[in-house]
Amino acid sequence: MKTKYVFACCGYFFAMGLFGQSPGLQEVLRSIEQNNTGLQALASQMEGESLALKSENNLPDPEITGYYLPWGNHSTGNYSEVELSQSMDFPTVYGKRGQWIEQQKNLLGLHYALERQNILLKAQKTYIELSILDRKIGHESERYKQAKTVYEQLSKSFEAGEAGILDFNKAKLVWMGKRFVLDQLEQQRQSQLAKLQWLNGDLPLKLEAVSMPPxxxxxQFETLWVNKLQNDPELLIPQGKEDLAQRSIALAKAKSLPKLSLGYNYQGVQGENHSGLLGGLSIPLWNSKNKVKSEKMKWESQKVTTQHNESNLKLTAQTAYDRYMVLYTKWEAYTESLLSLNSEALLLKAYALGELSYLQYHQEIQFYQQAQEKQLQMEKELHLTRAQLLKHQL
Known part of the structure; x- marks a missing residue:
């Protein structure tokens, strides 16, 4: 039941995590969760391991033993004996082992949830890269057109003797450079698309529009952290191991009780026979020695590991959170300042009207484009950091 509960939680958190994401991203993540071959293989492996765990609580096979003793010196007839027996642990062991198995199955579900989270996070980050690349391609396509327009204007001016060879050559190099940058971006886009398709089980994805929400x-960080403690499998797995260690202690204590055996026995000789029930009880002197103490030591060790893991992940999350908030404030101010600068279209118009020389136009357009690229880079870092911080909502 706990394994099913983990899968149900995964679906719930997936639906909750999609809140605030773009429709295109929602569809991509749903498709990848359904088609990813790694997740499919892991689900099959988990099913097999779950069945193997369940079999650990089975009774051992019954035993049948027979004796027929015709040889030897004896005045009576041949001796024969048949014995059917069933051995078992003390009844409380099966209850404790059942609880231990359920916790093991719960941990299997958490490991699946962690792998699912990692795959969907990888897909989300790839989608973010793709959305930023699409915007860069849009910018560079417009810049390529503008560079071509400037080059053609300078070409005519150069032929008419109104422009120098240096400006003409520089404009040509800028135009050719924009084409090269555009080709590079297109290649990077195809690479990201191929990565998404691989995550989707090598099945094609229909990406009509790649965009991120505003x-x-x-x-607040404490609110975020409490939510991660409750939902992030990376934090839940150590907690689950600690719970499993406690159940191992209870199981070890139960195993220190005597083992039982019950059965039927038949003995016959020279027309006479005896039959009846048999029972046995082990004396737990040696086998369980130090086992409870060992399990307690493992539990103490796991508690320290859980605390260390939680502290480490909290520090990592706090650092990423602080970086996000600082970068977000910087990005807002930078975006506002960028809007006040002259746009590329206005600069091109000023150049066409002769208000700017080519050198002035080139310097201004370079400054504006660098500022625009920096703003896009900050936005990408914000999206990637946010995705990492909110991965437990996937």
Whole structure:
């Protein structure tokens, strides 16, 4: 039941995590969760391991033993004996082992949830890269057109003797450079698309529009952290191991009780026979020695590991959160300042009207484009950091 509960939680958190994401991203993540071959293989492996765990609580096979003793010196007839027996642990062991198995199955579900989270996070980050690349391609396509327009204008001016060879050559190099940058971006886009398709089980994805939702601030860190403690499998797995260690102690204590055996026995000789029930009880002197103490030591070790893991992940999350908030404030101010600068279209118009020389136009357009690229880079870092912080919502 706990394994099913983990899968149900995965679906719930997946639906909750999609809130605030773009429709295109939602569809991509759903498709990858359904088609990813790694997740399919892991689900099959988990099913097999779950069945193997369940079999650990089975009774041992019954035993049948027979004796027929015709040889030897004896005045009576041949001796024969048949014995059918069933051995078992003390009854409380099966209950404790059942609880231990359920926790093991719960951990299997958490490991699946962690792998699913990692795959969907990888897909989300790839989608973010793709959305930024699409915007860069849009910018560079427009810049390529503008560079071509400037080059053609300078070419005519050069032929008419109104422009120098240096400006003409520089404009030509800029135009050719924009074409090269555009080709590079297209190649990078195809690479990201191929990565998404691989995550989708090598099945094609229909990506009509690749875009991210507007940037937004995160909730308070403590609120975020409490949510991660409750939902992030990376944090839940150590907690689950600690719970498993406690159940191992209870199981070890139960195993220190005597083992039982019950059965039927038949003995016959020279027309006479005896039959009846048999029973046995082990004396737990040696086999269980130090086992409970060993399991307690493992539990103590796991508690320290859980605390260390939680502290480490909290520090990592706090660092990423602080970086996000600082970068978000910087990005907002930078975006506002960028809007006040002259756009590329206005600069091109000023150049066409002769208000700017080619050198002035080139310097201004370079400054504007560098600022635009920096703003896009900050936006990408914000989206990637946010995705990492909110991965437990996937």
């Amino acid at each position: 940037m937004a601030a995160l909730p």
